Amino acid sequence: MEPYALLTFFLTAAVLVGGAIAFAYYAAPSLPGLVKSEPYECGIPTEGPTWIQFHVGYYLYAIIYLIFDVETVFIYPWAVVMREIGLTAFIEILIFFTILGLGLLYAWKKNALTWE
DSSP states (O other): OOHHHHHHHHHHHHHHHHHHHHHHHHHHHHOOOOOTTTTTTTTTTTOSSSSOOOOHHHHHHHHHHHHHHHHHHHHHHHHHHHHHHTTHHHHHHHHHHHHHHHHHHHHHTTTTTOOO
């Protein structure tokens, strides 16, 4: 590997990304107006204040859901190669389920799953 290959790679990436952002900034049409700056909710005019503060429990619940939802995606590749790998894959998925179970138990003990 050449001594400056990594530096060249990052500089090229920075120039290309910066150029794309600058091009989008200057080439995009900008027509601000009163109607465009109003809050919009599925075609229905908003009623009451539009900037309200949500309870932090909603975000915590959503993050926990996303974590467990994304982790279950890893079960499919495991199921595909289970017969080829054998006992090693089975032990690894048991470790994986144990870690997921401990995370769920932790969230349960912290009352993160209660909807209030």
